[in-house]
Amino acid sequence: MTNSGKRKKTGSLKKWICAFVAGFAVAMLCFVVLNVAMEPVSKSDYCGGKCHEMNTAYQSWELSTHGANKYGFRAECVDCHLPPKEKYFRHVLAKGYEGGKDIYKHYLGGGYEVEEMRKGVLEKIPNERCLHCHDDLLAKPGSPGARTAHAEVLNPPRGAEFKCVECHENAGHERQTRLFSE
Ligand code: HEC
Ligand code: HEC
Numbered sequence: 798m799t800n801s802g803k804r805k806k807t808g809s810l811k812k813w814i815c816a817f818v819a820g821f822a823v824a825m826l827c828f829v830v831l832n833v834a835m836e837p838v839s840k841s842d843y844c845g846g847k848c849h850e851m852n853t854a855y856q857s858w859e860l861s862t863h864g865a866n867k868y869g870f871r872a873e874c875v876d877c878h879l880p881p882k883e884k885y886f887r888h889v890l891a892k893g894y895e896g897g898k899d900i901y902k903h904y905l906g907g908g909y910e911v912e913e914m915r916k917g918v919l920e921k922i923p924n925e926r927c928l929h930c931h932d933d934l935l936a937k938p939g940s941p942g943a944r945t946a947h948a949e950v951l952n953p954p955r956g957a958e959f960k961c962v963e964c965h966e967n968a969g970h971e972r973q974t975r976l977f978s979e
C-alpha cells in the first residue's frame with residue numbers, strides 16, 4: 798500500500814470516529830433535554846392542577862388513600878395512568894400520546910364527560926400497574942374476604958379475568974362522597 802493510501806484510510810477512520818462521537822453527543826443531549834422537559838410535566842400538581850377538566854380528578858385524588866395516607870407516601874398520577882418509568886420508551890410514548898390528546902381536547906374538543914372518561918380509564922388500567930406497588934397482597938394479614946378475592950385474582954389463568962379496579966374503583970379517586978358531582 799502507498800503512503801497516501803494509508804493516510805486516506807486513517808483519515809476515513811478518523812472521520813468515522815468523529816461522526817460516531819458527534820452522533821452520540823447529540824443523542825445524549827436529546828436524552829437529557831427530554832428528561833429535563835418531562836420533569837415538571839410529570840408532577841401531580843401539573844397533571845391535575847393546570848386544566849379545569851382535571852379539577853375533579855385532582856381533588857378526589859387528594860381525598861383518596863393514594864393522595865393522602867398515614868405513611869405520608871403519595872401514589873402520583875403517572876404511577877397509575879402511565880406505564881412505569883422503568884419501561885422508558887413505553888412511558889415516554891404513552892405520555893406524549895395522552896398529553897397530546899388532553900391538550901387537543903382542552904383547546905379543540907367539545908365538552909368533558911367525567912363519567913365517560915372514568916369508564917375509559919377503568920378499562921385501560923392493567924393489574925400490573927397496581928401490582929407494581931402492591932406485590933405483597935397475599936403476605937398481608939387482611940380480611941378473609943380480601944384474601945379469598947386476591948388469591949383468585951393472582952391465580953392465572955382465571956385470575957386474568959379479574960381487574961383490580963373492578964373491585965377498587967375508588968382506589969385513585971374518592972368519589973363516594975360525591976362532593977364534586979356536577
Ligand atoms: C391509585 C391509582 C390512581 C392514581 C394515583 C390516580 N388515578 Fe386517576 N383514575 C384512577 C382510576 C382507577 C380511575 C377510574 C375510576 C374513577 O374515575 O374513579 C381514574 C380516573 C381518572 C380520570 C377520569 C375521570 C375524571 O375525573 O375526569 C382522570 C382525568 C384522572 N383519573 C386523572 C388523575 C390525576 C390528574 C391524578 C393525579 C392528581 C390521578 N388521576 C391519580 C386511578 C388513579
Ligand atoms: C406508587 C405505588 C402505588 C400504586 C401504583 C398503587 N398503590 Fe394502592 N396503595 C399504595 C400505598 C402506599 C397505600 C397505603 C398503604 C397501604 O394501605 O398499604 C395503598 C393503599 C391501597 C389500598 C387500601 C385502601 C384503604 O383505604 O385502606 C387499596 C385497596 C389499593 N391501594 C389499591 C390499589 C389499586 C387498585 C391500584 C391500581 C389502580 C393501586 N393501589 C396502585 C401504593 C400504591
Ligand code: HEC
Nearest residue numbers: 924927928931934937939940942943946950959960961964
Ligand atoms: C373480587 C374483588 C377484588 C379484586 C379483583 C381485588 N381486590 Fe383488593 N380487596 C378486595 C376486598 C374485598 C378487600 C378488603 C376490603 C376492605 O377490607 O375494606 C380488598 C383489599 C385490598 C387492599 C387493602 C389491604 C388488604 O390486603 O386488605 C389492597 C392494597 C388491595 N385490595 C389491592 C388489590 C390489587 C392490587 C388488586 C389487583 C391485583 C386487587 N386488590 C383486586 C377485593 C378485591
